[in-house]
Amino acid sequence: MKDTRSRIKIYLMLFAFLNSMNVTAGGFGSADGGTGFGKWDTQEVEEEEEEERPKDVYPEMSLQMAKSFTLYDDVDDGQTLVTYSFYPEVTGWHVFQTYGNTDTVMEIYHNGHSIVPEGESDGDRGDGNNELHHQWLEAKERITVQVYLHHHMSRASVILNVRTEDPLEELYKPSKLGYAKKFWLDPGRSYFTTRFTPKESGWYNIETFSDDEDTVMEIYNPQGHSMVAAGESDGDRGVDNEELQRKYFDAGKTYTIQVYMEDSDDEGFAWVHVWRSSWNPL
Numbered sequence: 001m002k003d004t005r006s007r008i009k010i011y012l013m014l015f016a017f018l019n020s021m022n023v024t025a026g027g028f029g030s031a032d033g034g035t036g037f038g039k040w041d042t043q044e045v046e047e048e049e050e051e052e053r054p055k056d057v058y059p060e061m062s063l064q065m066a067k068s069f070t071l072y073d074d075v076d077d078g079q080t081l082v083t084y085s086f087y088p089e090v091t092g093w094h095v096f097q098t099y100g101n102t103d104t105v106m107e108i109y110h111n112g113h114s115i116v117p118e119g120e121s122d123g124d125r126g127d128g129n130n131e132l133h134h135q136w137l138e139a140k141e142r143i144t145v146q147v148y149l150h151h152h153m154s155r156a157s158v159i160l161n162v163r164t165e166d167p168l169e170e171l172y173k174p175s176k177l178g179y180a181k182k183f184w185l186d187p188g189r190s191y192f193t194t195r196f197t198p199k200e201s202g203w204y205n206i207e208t209f210s211d212d213e214d215t216v217m218e219i220y221n222p223q224g225h226s227m228v229a230a231g232e233s234d235g236d237r238g239v240d241n242e243e244l245q246r247k248y249f250d251a252g253k254t255y256t257i258q259v260y261m262e263d264s265d266d267e268g269f270a271w272v273h274v275w276r277s278s279w280n281p282l
Contacts, residue, residue, distance in 0.1 A: 061086040063178025066161035066277035081148035088137040093165040098131045099281040102156035106131040107146045186267035191260035201251040208243040210270040214262040217243040222253045
């Protein structure tokens with residue numbers, strides 16, 4: 001009898017325990033089919049992965065390094081034209097420019113249609129032999145650029161560069177490779193100063209441009225000493241109103257660039273930017 005009461009007591013304790021665990025006839029679990037051990041929060045996180053675009057049929061241009069190439073008059077000697085693709089990093093104004101001692105022609109296409117005004121592919125909107133085109137482009141919208149010689153000659157070396165214009169809110173931030181600063185100069189605002197810190201050691205091209213007025217440029221090393229030879233801050237090493245200097249910069253060090261008008265009474269917009277090329281544009 002005592003054993004029977006003990007067994008009944010054990011059964012009651014076991015029943016109470018199992019009842020507290022929500023055990024059903026189907027085994028451990030809650031009446032609604034849960035596990036009985038709490039509810040898992042299984043929120044799914046969807047990662048938006050940018051689709052990798054297919055490899056382009058043409059070599060790609062970039063803001064980090066200009067293209068350098070040789071063109072020939074006869075296809076039997078070599079390439080008579082070059083074609084590059086370009087995917088803008090940002091939406092905004094972009095400038096495409098050729099450099100060399102030979103007159104060149106430039107066409108720019110978007111979705112197969114030319115975006116260069118008729119008659120201006122060799123309109124010499126640059127100075128001398130240079131071609132220069134100013135275009136508003138949408139970020140990641142593919143365009144193609146084609147360059148060939150205007151005059152028949154046996155051989156010519158050409159540099160093709162693209163730069164984009166920094167928005168106004170970036171004007172007083174340090175310069176970035178391939179991004180141009182646009183600013184206004186007048187007698188009350190006689191100069192503009194920007195700083196550039198390269199990520200890699202090497203040769204860099206520092207260039208100014210103005211639509212109407214001649215510019216002067218000074219470049220200072222991290223110690224504050226001028227890197228421009230005497231008489232060359234307005235030596236017009238660029239073409240016409242441009243100033244162009246080529247300097248070796250050390251990675252991680254900050255260089256100061258200052259631009260002003262040759263005539264202090266002049267006024268107008270000017271640009272300055274830093275770019276790279278494997279060939280010397282001078």
